[in-house]
Amino acid sequence: MIREIQTEDITENIKEMCIEANYHLSPDMEMALNKAENEEKSGLGRQILGQLRENLQIAGDDMIPICQDTGMAVVFLEIGQDVHFTGGNLEDAVNEGVRRGYQEGFLRKSVVGDPLIRENTKDNTPAVIHARIVDGDRVRITVAPKGFGSENMSRVFMLKPAEGEEGVKAAVMTAVKDAGPNACPPVVVGVGIGGTFEKCAIMAKEALLRPVGVHSDIPYIKEMEEELLEKLNCLGIGPGGLGGTTTALAVNINTYPTHIAGLPVAVNICCHVNRHVVRVV
Numbered sequence: 001m002i003r004e005i006q007t008e009d010i011t012e013n014i015k016e017m018c019i020e021a022n023y024h025l026s027p028d029m030e031m032a033l034n035k036a037e038n039e040e041k042s043g044l045g046r047q048i049l050g051q052l053r054e055n056l057q058i059a060g061d062d063m064i065p066i067c068q069d070t071g072m073a074v075v076f077l078e079i080g081q082d083v084h085f086t087g088g089n090l091e092d093a094v095n096e097g098v099r100r101g102y103q104e105g106f107l108r109k110s111v112v113g114d115p116l117i118r119e120n121t122k123d124n125t126p127a128v129i130h131a132r133i134v135d136g137d138r139v140r141i142t143v144a145p146k147g148f149g150s151e152n153m154s155r156v157f158m159l160k161p162a163e164g165e166e167g168v169k170a171a172v173m174t175a176v177k178d179a180g181p182n183a184c185p186p187v188v189v190g191v192g193i194g195g196t197f198e199k200c201a202i203m204a205k206e207a208l209l210r211p212v213g214v215h216s217d218i219p220y221i222k223e224m225e226e227e228l229l230e231k232l233n234c235l236g237i238g239p240g241g242l243g244g245t246t247t248a249l250a251v252n253i254n255t256y257p258t259h260i261a262g263l264p265v266a267v268n269i270c271c272h273v274n275r276h277v278v279r280v281v
């Protein structure tokens with residue numbers, strides 16, 4: 001049976017989710033930062049992680065953003081094929097939610113309307129929207145405001161198939177090493193392997209949404225996640241890029257079938273402010 005959803009409901013949810021994501025980090029990220037503070041070997045590194053913990057506490061208590069860079073709003077919609085939207089255009093509804101969230105939540109407006117003319121749109125719109133049709137009569141919304149310190153350090157590598165697993169690992173190591181302090185470490189590393197040029201990039205972004213500590217259910221990919229995390233934490237970049245044993249909190253890898261002639265790999269780096277909120281309406 002078809003279920004009707006008013007687009008105004010989508011707008012209101014997205015408004016609240018933009019504010020929530022910017023004021024409170026998800027429990028898995030908080031836990032990962034606390035664990036890192038206990039395990040970090042460098043004194044200065046522990047001090048930086050302690051300051052990040054304090055910053056999170058203040059943001060939550062005082063209802064202010066965790067970071068001044070409140071991100072570009074990335075919105076994932078998994079739309080049940082038995083849903084019928086009423087009351088207006090869905091994309092407009094999403095953007096209206098972002099507009100209200102960033103205005104009412106006093107979040108920094110970080111979006112320019114034309115990438116070269118660069119005039120601020122003054123309401124943080126448009127969002128980047130990824131929609132997928134799934135079974136059911138619900139809509140699963142994920143709002144992930146993305147900071148650009150770390151987005152700027154993300155990379156796509158079009159590897160040759162013969163480069164295989166070692167080539168993928170080298171690509172991840174290169175991206176994080178080159179990012180150094182610019183990605184505001186400790187980082188979460190989202191990796192997409194396979195698909196096409198754009199598919200691997202979207203998979204890498206989706207990988208950032210997976211809770212820290214939850215691994216791929218493909219055994220050899222899980223092993224690769226663990227191995228890469230260990231190796232990244234030997235790079236010495238450390239919290240805030242000031243040295244230490246906590247450069248990354250997690251490496252999350254998603255995969256997809258690809259063409260016989262290619263091996264696309266995307267590395268989407270997210271800073272310690274890895275924000276995402278999920279709701280089902």
Ligand code: SF4
Binds near residue numbers: 069071146148149151
């Ligand atoms: S990359 Fe992350 S921590 Fe760094 S300024 Fe942007 S949002 Fe803040």
